[in-house]
Amino acid sequence: MAxxxxxxxxILKCSCGSMKSRIMIPVSHGVYAAGQPKLNINDYKEGENITHFGFCNKTCGGDTREKGYDSKGNQVWRCKAKILGPWQGGQDNDLVENAPGLTDNCVTHCKYGGEISIEHHEQTPK
Known part of the structure; x- marks a missing residue:
């Protein structure tokens, strides 16, 4: 598959999160597809590009995540994604503002153990 x-x-998903999220870009790189700005592998920053994924199912000790409770009263951890680095698997032969373009097969990782991937690129209907 191309x-x-x-x-x-x-649409993004995290292997440890309870919900999906959307990737954002505050300023366009100047390259567009389907009328929207294309992203590159450096668009991985917390709060700027990636927000959160609801509740995290990892229970790493000594971290700063906030405790919360689900609808059944069980203690859970609110997701506070700590992205370890740029997206992996970008399109090297087509640069977007001097960095490989972000494609739907790319992944990045959270310090708490989650793998973040692209569920839907948003160029076509789901």
């Missing part, structure tokens, strides 16, 4: 470029608003 790789598809990821654009602003694409």
């Amino acid at each position: 790789k598809v470029y990821v654009i602003r608003g694409a």
Whole structure:
């Protein structure tokens, strides 16, 4: 299957999270697909590009995540994603502002053990 470029608003998922999220880009790199800005592998920053994934099912000791409770009263950890580095698997032969373009096969990782991936690139209907 061909790789598809990821654009602003694409749907992300974390292997440890309870909900999906959307990737954002505050300022366009100047390259567009389907009328939306394309992203590159450096668009991985917490709070700027990636927000949170609801509750985290990892219970790492000594971290700063906030405790919360689910609808059944069970203690859970609120997701505070700590991204370890750029997306892996970008399109090296098509640069977006001097970095490999972000494609739907890319992944990055959270310090708490989650693998973050692209669930839908948003260029076509799901």
